[in-house]
Amino acid sequence: MKIYRINLTHLTAVTEEVPPEWRALGGRALSSAIVAKEVDPLCHPLGANNKLILAPGLLSATTAPNSGRLSVGAKSPLTGGIKESNAGGSAAQKLTRLGIKAVIIEGKPPGKAFYCIHINSQGVIITEEKELVGKGNYEVVHRVSEKYGADVGVLTIGQAGEYRMTAANISVKDPDGNLRSAGRGGMGAVMGSKQIKYIAIDDSHSSGPELVNGEKFRAAAKAFAQALTEHAVTGQGLPQYGTDILINIMNEAGGLPTQNFRRGNFFGADKISGETLYDTILARKGKPTHACHLGCMIRCSQVYNDPEGNYVTSGFEYETIWGFGAGCLIDDLDIIAQADRICDDIGLDSIEAAVTVGVAMEGGVIPFGDGQGLLNLLSEVQKGSYLGRILGNGAAFTGRALGVTRVPVVKGQGIPAYDPRVVKGQGLTFATSPMGADHTAGYAVTANILKVGGYVDPLQKQGQVELSRNLQIATAAIDSAGLCLFVAFAVLDIPAAFDAIVDMLNAQYGLSLTGDDISELGKTVLRTERAFNRAAGFTNKDDRLPEFFKEKCPPHNATWDFTDEEIDQVFDF
Amino acid sequence: MKIYRINLTHLTAVTEEVPPEWRALGGRALSSAIVAKEVDPLCHPLGANNKLILAPGLLSATTAPNSGRLSVGAKSPLTGGIKESNAGGSAAQKLTRLGIKAVIIEGKPPGKAFYCIHINSQGVIITEEKELVGKGNYEVVHRVSEKYGADVGVLTIGQAGEYRMTAANISVKDPDGNLRSAGRGGMGAVMGSKQIKYIAIDDSHSSGPELVNGEKFRAAAKAFAQALTEHAVTGQGLPQYGTDILINIMNEAGGLPTQNFRRGNFFGADKISGETLYDTILARKGKPTHACHLGCMIRCSQVYNDPEGNYVTSGFEYETIWGFGAGCLIDDLDIIAQADRICDDIGLDSIEAAVTVGVAMEGGVIPFGDGQGLLNLLSEVQKGSYLGRILGNGAAFTGRALGVTRVPVVKGQGIPAYDPRVVKGQGLTFATSPMGADHTAGYAVTANILKVGGYVDPLQKQGQVELSRNLQIATAAIDSAGLCLFVAFAVLDIPAAFDAIVDMLNAQYGLSLTGDDISELGKTVLRTERAFNRAAGFTNKDDRLPEFFKEKCPPHNATWDFTDEEIDQVFDF
Secondary structure (H helix, E strand, O other): EEEEEOOHHHHEEEEEEOOOOOOOOOHHHHHHHHHHHHHOOOOOOOOOOOEEEEEEOOOOOOOOOOOOEEEEEEEEEOOOEEEEEOOOOOHHHHHHHOOEEEEEEEEOOOOOOOEEEEEEEOOEEOOOOEOOOOHHHHHHHHHHHHHHOOOOEEEOOHHHHHHHOOOOOEEEEOOOOEEEEEEEEOHHHHHOOOOOOEEEEEEOOOOOOOOHHHHOOOOOOOOHHOOOOOOOOHHHHHHHHHHHHHHHHHHHHHHOOOOOOOOOOOOOOOHOOHHHHHEEEOOOOOOEOOOOOOOOOOOEEEEEEOOOOEEEEEEOOHHHHHHHHHHHHOOOOOHHHHHHHHHHHHHHHHHHHHHHHHHHHOOOOOOOOOOOHHHHHHHHHHHHOHHHHHHHOOOHHEEEEEHHOOOOEOOEOOOOOOOOOOOOOOOHHHHHOOOOOHHOOHHHHHHHHHHHOOOOOOOOOHHHHHHHHHHHHHHHHHHOOOOOOOOOHHHHHOHHHHHHHHHHHHHOOOOOOHHHHHHHHHHHHHHHHHHHHHOHHHHHHHHOOOHHHHEEOOOEEOOOOOOOOOOOOOOOO | OEEEEEEEOEEEHHHHEHHHOOOOHHHHHHHHHHHHHHHOOOOOOOEEEEOOEEOOOOOOOOOOOOOEEEEEEEEEEOOOOEEEEEOOHHHHHHHHHHOOOEEEOOOOOOOEEEEEEEEEEEEEEEEOOOOOOOOOOHHHHHHHHHHHOOOOEEOOOOOHOOOOOOOOOOOEEOOOEEEEEEEEOHHHHHHHHEEEEEEEOOOOOOOOOOOOOOOHHHHHHHHHHHHHHHHHHHHHHHEEEEEHHHHHHHHHHOOOOOOOOOOOOOHHHHHHHHHHHHHHHHHHOEEEEEEOOOOEEEEEEEEEEOOOOOEEEEOOOHHHHHHHHHHOOOOEEEEEHHHHHHHHOEEEHHHHHHHHHHHHHHHOOOOOOOHHHHHHHHHHHHHHHHHHHOOOOHHHHHHHHHOOOOOOEEEOOEEEOOOOOOHHHHEEEEHOOOOOOOHHHHHOOHHHHHOOOOOOOOOOOHHHHHHHHHHHHHHHHHHHOOOOOHHHHHHHHHHHHHHHHHHHHHHHOOOOHHHHHHHHHHHHHHHHOOOOOOOHHOHHHHHHOHHHOOOOEOOOOOOOOOOOHHHHHHHOO
């Protein structure tokens, strides 16, 4: 395995050996280690001294189910701290098949030209790009696939990334040519600041990673697959309804943040629920279940068509539907699907965008519930108008532009989909994750709401600190393996699933890791990330929710009632 | 003396006794003590839990020369830290004559209505204000003076404050009905968030403060006046040319930041210099020298007329002329004077505005040197357009909106008028002041450039830490006395001037302070402010200049070369 170091100041690419201390790392563990080692925590995130890291997970391109995630790392222009954002799609597996452990992208071109990067078995080619600058991600993927073949992997930014908007994401082509997103924290702005429009990855003439013990690996992968099939969430709920199954669940729990976090239930929940989504997709001959990368067994994605049966969007997630839906009081799935498609196309994090539109509605830019207004706002982002530049920089930025004080963010990143007052374990994750408010960083909805991995009453403080801490540690390890976070549902309830992950890692690399080693890996990742943030100027004061969460959240009238000392215990390990 | 506590949530005002621990405080010492005691450091600066403090200095309304400054304090929406911004004008003296030690303005109206506050010898009246909402400060002052008499004191916000833009200032009427500004840190946005359009202060039927020892006071005041007359800067330079005398001086020193801090000299310096300003004012029958408050002996202000002899602006300062001039490559005093007037009228900090326009030019909104474009941009702020909302939130905000990385700010506040690489003592003040980048917080230009209070080579690191530290301590004390900072020129060179300040304080209050006590007061103020900032999440990482100051600054090719350890020594006292 090797590292490609691509320098945009000099337009060079060199191959480097993987240093010994990085050999046992992958995914988030590796991207965060590289950022921590090579990036000045006080650098401007859009300047020449920030670096963009691409790192497939440790199990990437093996037959391990659901191991196709690509970690993208940098100093975040949204939070000012370290960021790892991961996505499905085919890029991770292709990079691994080319023997690439990580790509480090550094520097900044001296002029204004954009570039494209082509990675194949011969190496790296950097070329000035003119045709696709200004184009949306769908067109980029289509055109690059025409040029290099349908199977080519693509990482791309839309207009939002070109404008260096701090809510811009990086899109990853999936096997069907649709878009997945390394969504959060403005990784698209970092790619845009380095003036890279797209990266094409051609893994022709390559082979999968070597396995030290193939037989043992296959047995473990099989056991892992069995656990994923067996668990109700990964085997049935997610495959049938996708993540949007959560709309009704969260609404009934009173924790579906509605109208910019004013209350926890939404009158229009039924119209945007997973069940309604499923029926609509079937009626329009879309695909209710669909995989975002080769080897995915959960297939939580789907293909959503318009009433005429034309493709609108894919990877249509609960958090997006929540945000444009309940968050903005819009109960029209077709409007929300169009908004999701526009976000994917312009390369804007749909979660940040949804929280932002809620704040813009709070500030009176458009009224709550105005679906056409929502689409108009996204079109302003696409155009890069001044309003678009406000919105494209996220919820905190938009709040300040408009003088709005009700702004649901932590570390400058919008809070997604789960009211922290009502799902208190999740609230602790939002408050304390080095990533800023991020539901995937320690998904306490499991034990708080879904009764997966035990049960911790979501409205009580007891047990939440340990829950959030343990989930954040486990998640950091899962993100390092390159596994989809959804494997956690099975891992939390089925001991054999966790053992299988350990066995796969040992069999692939000839190691003798224990479960404790995996946990230690997760802890190390979090410590590394937190140390970077400290060096960037963060303190425990950054681990706090905005003061308006002291208000009661109907219908439970729950408040955010953790003391500072309790919150600070989450990272006490 | 008493405190008025005005609550905008309940539209009430109550009189409170001055607590013992605040009795020996005034100005900045008092405003910072109140903010530190009463404001949650993590509150939203534009929310109900922030407070706006008005505090005249300890010597206010006495015959002490140049003692008319009003301290305005709050948590800053621009920096996120504590802020004291002080201004001349008549408000401080009138509040003191009414027996008011401080006004604490708290809460937030539940609706959208704006209010005006009338303070007189009978108490406080809060009334809904409709007519003047949306109007500029000149009109507000004119109309309020019509209503309450020409002598009424006025504090007001323009459109920028109403929009809660974080570069909005609070304007203070001067004895001639013109405008002075508590400029920096967004105090106007705090006043706007409390929905107060203006505060009228009528000191009819009031008398000056009591003096424990009147005779001793008068003798000390006389000695102080003599020192101010005697010193070349306060007795001759500032009265004749105003602060703009610095254009040629800084240009020759190579430390006049030009074209968004690209170099230290400006081809058009002569056209915007104090000498040219003086000649222009004389030719147009303006006033080359003018006092911003009763009892000012330095009279650094002026009245600048247009070619037809009509009033354009007053209080036309070096930093404003530098910013719109050299910073933006505009060498036309008439354009700059119009920009200054618009800033005053809409209530926008002209320093922050100038740094912001430099960043907007960097981002290509208008070209460098485009004078008419500058005026158009300020008109966008006045209108509250989306571009205006970007610009009105300052340089850091505008940089992020436009994806610009060359953004000269510390703690989110624009760096004024003195290149920190070339005037290194001043750079240390910019880096470390709890106020963010603020030249008045510790004006090392004295010893670095003007050879006042000794000489410390501006291009060398030696002696700068002590210089910045001592000046920051002394300034905190001067700001607490309510003295204009310019008395420091005399104080630094003439020992009798410092003794006179101590004597005046002792004579007024019947104290027996020593010089060390004054220094201790300054240290206490800084410690209080720094503790607030720590509690708000600041660390020593916030005491750093942006990374681009590592670039060389022609013509000296100086760089910012202090180590972190050296910078951190400034607050090591």
